[in-house]
Amino acid sequence: MTAPRFVTRAGTACRLFVIVVSALASTAPARAQNQPPSVAVTAAAPATAQLSGTALDGRKVDLTHLRGKVVLVIFTATDCAVCRDLMPELRNNVAGWLHQPFAIVAVSFDARRDDALAYARLTATLVPASMQFPTLWKGDAGFHNTLGTPDVLPGAWLIDKNGQLVERFQGRIPAEAWNRIADLL
Numbered sequence: 001m002t003a004p005r006f007v008t009r010a011g012t013a014c015r016l017f018v019i020v021v022s023a024l025a026s027t028a029p030a031r032a033q034n035q036p037p038s039v040a041v042t043a044a045a046p047a048t049a050q051l052s053g054t055a056l057d058g059r060k061v062d063l064t065h066l067r068g069k070v071v072l073v074i075f076t077a078t079d080c081a082v083c084r085d086l087m088p089e090l091r092n093n094v095a096g097w098l099h100q101p102f103a104i105v106a107v108s109f110d111a112r113r114d115d116a117l118a119y120a121r122l123t124a125t126l127v128p129a130s131m132q133f134p135t136l137w138k139g140d141a142g143f144h145n146t147l148g149t150p151d152v153l154p155g156a157w158l159i160d161k162n163g164q165l166v167e168r169f170q171g172r173i174p175a176e177a178w179n180r181i182a183d184l185l
Contacts, residue, residue: 049063050144051107055134067161072104072156075107089173094132100185154170156169
């Protein structure tokens with residue numbers, strides 16, 4: 001005789017999340033798997049970094065409103081295995097620096113808005129609010145970006161408290177980058 005099974009809404013959502021992530025991982029090409037672990041890129045930046053738009057959750061995002069905070073802009077996509085692997089690290093840093101002048105803004109490079117939106121909905125359901133950050137979709141009509149885009153995904157652009165682009169990382173974010181962010185806080 002078997003014990004009765006209790007299915008909770010959270011359990012069902014968790015299983016759905018695992019199924020979706022597994023499906024994405026098995027059918028989509030990984031964009032950054034054959035690259036070096038990380039590349040820091042120094043390049044001429046606009047006088048003031050500009051990034052704005054409406055996040056997938058409906059929030060208005062504008063880097064000018066985040067002045068006074070160190071901002072890490074993450075360029076990602078749901079079909080990028082390295083990008084998906086990076087998300088728990090990003091969320092842990094958001095939660096760990098909750099009371100610090102720090103923010104993460106993601107920019108989705110998904111070809112279809114629906115793919116980015118499905119991932120955002122799963123995240124909103126499964127991830128505590130203190131570990132979430134807004135995600136813009138690069139294809140939205142109101143999306144504005146003067147930062148440029150990475151050659152490979154994931155990419156991470158580090159913006160200081162004055163709104164200046166200070167460093168770019170392409171590929172995995174190196175441990176030293178988190179030390180650099182901590183120094184800027």
